Amino acid sequence: MPATTAATPLTIGVSLKMYFGHARTLEWTRAVADIARTHPAVQSGAVELFVIPTFPALVPVHALLESTSVLLGAQDLAWADEGAFTGEVSGRELREIGVDLVEIGHAERRSLFHETDDEIAGKVHAAFRNHLRPLLCVGEATRASSQTAVADVTAQLDRFTATAVADGLAGPVIVAYEPVWAIGAPQPAPDDHIVDVLAGIAAHLASRPELAGSTVIYGGSAGPGLLTRGQGRIGGLFLGRFAHDPDAIRTILDEAEALAATQDGAPA
Template structure:
């Protein structure tokens, strides 16, 4: 019997607040066309998800989801409905086609004062609304891979305590976000390996993945050699040619020869 196909490599993109409205939709059309023709996507070797800004979610859903690209929000309210001016709740996100909600990004922690209590509540809100949380974890300052692994596993444990459901753990060392280069392959391998080992002992989070973000771009998947379940791309996905280059790195099964 042949081995079962490995799970797809997960490639997420957060557009943060970089693009205008039409710019986002034009970019989304190019990414949809890429997904439609690239063998890594059409063969199921890779799965894409995109997190655009809130106002573009509805039109982006129409462009991306027909091509199997998952849609998600960059944030989610802790509450589902009610007097929470400016917030967007999980039920609405789910209703408009989101399947993911990002929580705990370092920028929200640093600039908007979100701490562990809020991040854990947002993670719970996502799970409650059948959205997969893209839960960002990672150390603030550069240190040894071993220290980073210990700290990051403890963070994931703390944020997910008492929760149940499939999550995407996005390992983003804060010092590598917006940097010229990602963390080293050794660093990423150590931390993602520790997160993976921890998750493997958590049956309540079965089906979860560990992806790496922080100046990720072409070449990194190859250097990681399977140490992460995928990448969380930022700036380097602004040019769809870079997404294509990342997809090109994935092994695509050769088509069966016709006798």
């Protein structure tokens, strides 16, 4: 995987899942927005930052982020754009209210709600046709070699994008590599495993011109220090509970800024 350069921003994002109530979500967003307005890593473009709150919070969170470059994501979408689908939220409406990207295929959606590959592929199709960037979650269920993991997750990626590609709707995606066995674990997967699998995914994406411009990031109990240890070989982080404290996001942004300075040849 090529080292990240000043022209290739790190992608840092946070999903709040269902941990916060409405008031706390807005309080958290205000704090993150304040950080984003002034932090050099965000202001310089060294970091592309996104946040993914719950569905009810999307409209007020969008308003709070309006004067920032922070991207707004949704945690899911329906494969249909309209109709009698009680409880679902369409990509058409998400785009209408200002959502930029949508998380699709998370391991929890697959395990708890039994989403199939075909359903995930339908959601990817819906995201593309509604001009939403898919954030595709991939990861192997059990710990394996990096070569086996790459084969597993790139096959997932191909299945998830197959329907959209067949209809000529593909484009850039964010691939969040989250080994299922590392989600919620006290420590992330070993650094060499992370770097090798991310490199394998990046190489696979490079072989697929219909997905040109895609980004590969790491989730799975990601935290501070990982970007530095990756020495430019990790394209970003998908943060979970670690980022419930906005100051933790500042810590990651500080690390990203130092890493960018090092790669630019300036002192960190």
